[in-house]
Amino acid sequence: MKAVTEATVPPQGLAPAAAGGQDHSNPSTADHKYQVTVLFDGADSAEEFPVNMKVREAILKCLPPKDKPNVADFEMVDANIGTQPLNADLTLLQAGVRDGHVLSITKKHGGGG
Amino acid sequence: MDAAIVHPRLAHASFARAIRPLLTGREKFEQIGITLLDFSFPYLDVELRWHARATSVRLRVDGTEYPYLPVRGWWIDKVGAKLPPGRSLVPCGNGFHTADQDGQPACWFCFLGWREYHDHTSHQDMSWASIRRDARYSPLQLISQLHKDLNSPSVGVA
Numbered sequence: 001m002k003a004v005t006e007a008t009v010p011p012q013g014l015a016p017a018a019a020g021g022q023d024h025s026n027p028s029t030a031d032h033k034y035q036v037t038v039l040f041d042g043a044d045s046a047e048e049f050p051v052n053m054k055v056r057e058a059i060l061k062c063l064p065p066k067d068k069p070n071v072a073d074f075e076m077v078d079a080n081i082g083t084q085p086l087n088a089d090l091t092l093l094q095a096g097v098r099d100g101h102v103l104s105i106t107k108k109h110g111g112g113g
Numbered sequence: 114m115d116a117a118i119v120h121p122r123l124a125h126a127s128f129a130r131a132i133r134p135l136l137t138g139r140e141k142f143e144q145i146g147i148t149l150l151d152f153s154f155p156y157l158d159v160e161l162r163w164h165a166r167a168t169s170v171r172l173r174v175d176g177t178e179y180p181y182l183p184v185r186g187w188w189i190d191k192v193g194a195k196l197p198p199g200r201s202l203v204p205c206g207n208g209f210h211t212a213d214q215d216g217q218p219a220c221w222f223c224f225l226g227w228r229e230y231h232d233h234t235s236h237q238d239m240s241w242a243s244i245r246r247d248a249r250y251s252p253l254q255l256i257s258q259l260h261k262d263l264n265s266p267s268v269g270v271a
Binding site for chain 1 (some may be wrong): 131132134138141142144145146164165207208209222223224248249251252253254257258259261262264
């Protein structure tokens, strides 16, 4: 896995610009869109998400219509950050998503039924 | 050759089409911890990164009779032999079962979409036929789900 340092991923809940001033080292303007790859339902797709879109909204955008009412049943992992699901209440920027990252969407509880 | 329900060439084509994103874009899957080892129908072998154990585990997916029947899956060692529970090499809990319905040691995945799930006496209320066109139960999504849940804090080792 690609090493991720504190410099590339903000602490959970804290945007790079939050500590003071605009972060020019990383695209964090509201109109910027992260270009990422999403692996979901057996396919890989190139997606663009606004940096300030919440993780939950990004999941919702990827779900087929039948699953949209149950968005809370799904979670997103950013492989460039780690294996634990992203906090659905954070924006993609806050969660640490960046251009070129690979995201996967799965059900929260896949097995054990 | 054993009798087949699905002609082997049709099953081969269906299975290969279902796993094409992995065959053609393996680096994307490697980034999330799924490494393609080999594909020789009916078997797809992948390695799943098991972060919590700082190791990995190999998975064989059997596409025989796919998509008329769901894929089978089991853990394998480096030479392709089935990995049994009891050697601290396979996951357990959270749907990763280590005993079959007769109580005999056997690893199987209690996840909708795997053959062993649908064959189990407790799961006869959900037919594979009713979900097999749903991409949620495509082989690659099944593998992705398995990999994500493998790395859940509640999964142990057996």
